[in-house]
Amino acid sequence: MSRFRLDRRRFLTTAGIAASTLPLAGCDALDGFLSGGSSVRAGLAVANGLTYRVQRMLIGADALAPEFSSSEIRQGQRPNGSTDPNEEAYVALKTSNFADYRLQVHGLVEQPKSYSLDELRNMPARTQITRHDCVEGWSCIAKWSGVPLSRLLDEVKVKPEARFVVFHCFDSMNVGLPDTVGYYESIDLIDARHPQTILAYGCNDAPLAVANGAPIRVRVERQLGYKMAKYIRSIELASTLSPYGRGKGGFWEDFGYDWYAGI
Numbered sequence: 001m002s003r004f005r006l007d008r009r010r011f012l013t014t015a016g017i018a019a020s021t022l023p024l025a026g027c028d029a030l031d032g033f034l035s036g037g038s039s040v041r042a043g044l045a046v047a048n049g050l051t052y053r054v055q056r057m058l059i060g061a062d063a064l065a066p067e068f069s070s071s072e073i074r075q076g077q078r079p080n081g082s083t084d085p086n087e088e089a090y091v092a093l094k095t096s097n098f099a100d101y102r103l104q105v106h107g108l109v110e111q112p113k114s115y116s117l118d119e120l121r122n123m124p125a126r127t128q129i130t131r132h133d134c135v136e137g138w139s140c141i142a143k144w145s146g147v148p149l150s151r152l153l154d155e156v157k158v159k160p161e162a163r164f165v166v167f168h169c170f171d172s173m174n175v176g177l178p179d180t181v182g183y184y185e186s187i188d189l190i191d192a193r194h195p196q197t198i199l200a201y202g203c204n205d206a207p208l209a210v211a212n213g214a215p216i217r218v219r220v221e222r223q224l225g226y227k228m229a230k231y232i233r234s235i236e237l238a239s240t241l242s243p244y245g246r247g248k249g250g251f252w253e254d255f256g257y258d259w260y261a262g263i
């Protein structure tokens, strides 16, 4: 155990250098150090996996993201990405103020369930004031209210083979392809069960605005903004991410962003 601690310190120093210069051989060596294997993989994938494992070691499963006081909220949550989805199913729900909305929780669970907005609002709630960091270079402090995702996971009873939580969204993006591409995201079960991971229906003491993902968006406070899916249609428990999109675990990941976007 003590040997592991010593090695870990040395490893973290080396990892910092490897992350900034990205020598492939160095990455493979470190990868082998961690996993005991020595597979040769694409540089980016190695770097991403490395970031994930290094951050997991550094911050631990339960470390909380910083929380702020009300006086630190300077403005409304700045809307970004999709801000007013025009997909038919979404527009219909929005027209009736989401009265007919139901959040489906399905996939690798013993008891698939669906929840109305009222049901979600009546479950034990959590409120937190946190900073949202977007990869585009801005941050925003806001107060979020919602139901801890862990609560829903307990209710549906996650099967042991499940490893990921996949968020399917109502909105899609036009990325220059003939068809639009649906927004989706995924996190592991450590983040899914983290106490600050909530399905938010409120922001800054008001119902979550359409621009910020109404009726439900997820907060994953230890990662970057693009992980926090807005306009959630359903939540699926899965053992692999390959069936979704182009298989990299999220809309932006399919275009090369890191799957683990730890801050």
Ligand SMILES: Nc1nc2c(c(=O)[nH]1)N[C@H]1C(S)=C(S)[C@@H](COP(=O)(O)O)O[C@H]1N2
Pocket: 077, 078, 079, 080, 081, 082, 132, 133, 134, 135, 169, 170, 171, 183, 211, 212, 213, 225, 226, 227, 228, 229, 230, 231
């Ligand atoms: N469904 C969906 N979720 C999304 C996006 C999106 O375009 N569609 N954009 C992401 C990005 S890049 C950011 S920074 C945040 C923005 O959340 P906000 O509009 O509440 O600031 O949502 C994330 N979740």
Ligand SMILES: [Mo]
Pocket: 080, 133, 134, 135, 136, 225, 226
């Ligand atoms: Mo973002």
